[in-house]
Amino acid sequence: MLEFAQPWLLLLLALPVPVWFLAxxxxxxxxxxxxxxxxxxxxxxxxxxxxxxxxxxxxLIWGLLVVALAGPRVLLPQQALPMSGRDLILAxxxxxxxxxxxxxxxxxxxxxxxxxxxxxxxxxxxxAGDRVGLVVFGSDAYVAAAPSFDTDAIAESxxxxxxGISGRATNISDAVGIALKRLxxxxxxTQVIILLSDGTNNAGAAxxxxxxxxxxxxxxxxxxxxxxxVALGESANSRGAVDVATLQAMAxxxxxxxxxxxxxxxxxxxxxxxxxxxxxARAGLSAQAYxxxxxxxxxxxxxxxxxxxxxxx
Numbered sequence: 001m002l003e004f005a006q007p008w009l010l011l012l013l014a015l016p017v018p019v020w021f022l023a024x025x026x027x028x029x030x031x032x033x034x035x036x037x038x039x040x041x042x043x044x045x046x047x048x049x050x051x052x053x054x055x056x057x058x059x060l061i062w063g064l065l066v067v068a069l070a071g072p073r074v075l076l077p078q079q080a081l082p083m084s085g086r087d088l089i090l091a092x093x094x095x096x097x098x099x100x101x102x103x104x105x106x107x108x109x110x111x112x113x114x115x116x117x118x119x120x121x122x123x124x125x126x127x128a129g130d131r132v133g134l135v136v137f138g139s140d141a142y143v144a145a146a147p148s149f150d151t152d153a154i155a156e157s158x159x160x161x162x163x164g165i166s167g168r169a170t171n172i173s174d175a176v177g178i179a180l181k182r183l184x185x186x187x188x189x190t191q192v193i194i195l196l197s198d199g200t201n202n203a204g205a206a207x208x209x210x211x212x213x214x215x216x217x218x219x220x221x222x223x224x225x226x227x228x229x230v231a232l233g234e235s236a237n238s239r240g241a242v243d244v245a246t247l248q249a250m251a252x253x254x255x256x257x258x259x260x261x262x263x264x265x266x267x268x269x270x271x272x273x274x275x276x277x278x279x280x281a282r283a284g285l286s287a288q289a290y291x292x293x294x295x296x297x298x299x300x301x302x303x304x305x306x307x308x309x310x311x312x313x
Contacts, residue, residue: 139167
C-alpha cells in the first residue's frame with residue numbers, strides 16, 4: 001500500500017495558488033529586461049495572452065517535486081523475526097585430550113575437536129531465535145563470543161577454535177562459572193548452558209557440583225555432553241577417560257539432561273535431542289521495511305524541466 005514518510009509536506013501542493021493571486025504584478029515602468037520580439041511571440045499566443053502549456057508544465061513539475069519531497073513508499077512484506085526468549089551458552093572443552101583422533105567424520109578419521117567443530121557449528125546455525133554465546137575452556141576459561149542473535153557469527157567462531165589457546169587442562173568449574181556470570185545480567189525468560197567435555201575436572205578452585213548447585217539457584221539449566229569412547233571407571237587406564245558421573249550429576253542438579261557420546265553419530269543425535277528439549281521459536285517480532293519511490297517523481301520532474309527548457313531555446 002502506498003504511503004508517505006512526510007505526508008504533511010503535500011500541503012505545499014497548494015502553495016502556487018496564493019502566490020499566483022497575491023504576488024505583485026510588475027508594471028511596465030519597472031521592467032529592467034527588454035524581451036526580444038521573437039521570444040515574446042513564443043511566450044504569447046499572438047494576442048498577448050500567456051500560453052497554457054508552459055504554465056501546466058510548471059504546475060506538474062512543482063507537484064512532482066512536492067510528492068518526491070513527501071517521500072512516497074510502500075511497505076515490503078517481511079517474515080516475522082523468531083524470538084525464543086532464551087539465552088543459550090555453549091561451553092566447549094579445548095583441553096589437550098581433544099586432539100585424540102578417535103572419531104570418524106564423513107568416512108575419515110578425525111580428532112574429537114574436528115567432530116565437535118563440525119556438529120557444533122551446524123547446531124549453532126540452527127538456533128534461530130536464541131541469543132547464543134560461546135565459552136571455551138582448558139586450564140582457563142573465557143568468553144569466546146558474547147551472546148548474540150547472529151548465530152552464523154557464533155558458528156564461525158566455533159569453526160575457528162584451536163587447541164592450546166586456553167591451556168591443556170580441563171577446568172569445567174570455571175567454564176560454567178563464567179557462563180553463569182554472563183547470564184547473571186540476562187533478562188531472558190529461559191537460560192541454558194550446554195557443556196561439552198571429554199575429560200575430568202582437574203583445574204579451578206570450585207567443584208563442578210558446586211557450580212551446578214549455583215546454576216540451579218539461578219534458574220539456569222545445564223545440559224552436559226560426555227564426549228569420548230571410555231568413561232572414568234570403565235577401564236583400569238583412566239587416561240583420556242571422560243567423567244560421566246560428574247557430568248550426569250551436574251545435569252541432574254540443574255534440571256538438565258546428560259548425553260553420552262562415543263561417536264560422531266552420537267554427537268549428532270545429542271544435537272537433535274537438544275533441539276527438541278530447547279526448541280527454537282517459529283514466530284516473533286516483525287521488522288518493517290520500506291521501498292522508497294521518491295526517485296520516480298523526482299526523475300519525471302527533471303525530464304519535464306529539461307523538456308520545457310529545450311522547447312523555449
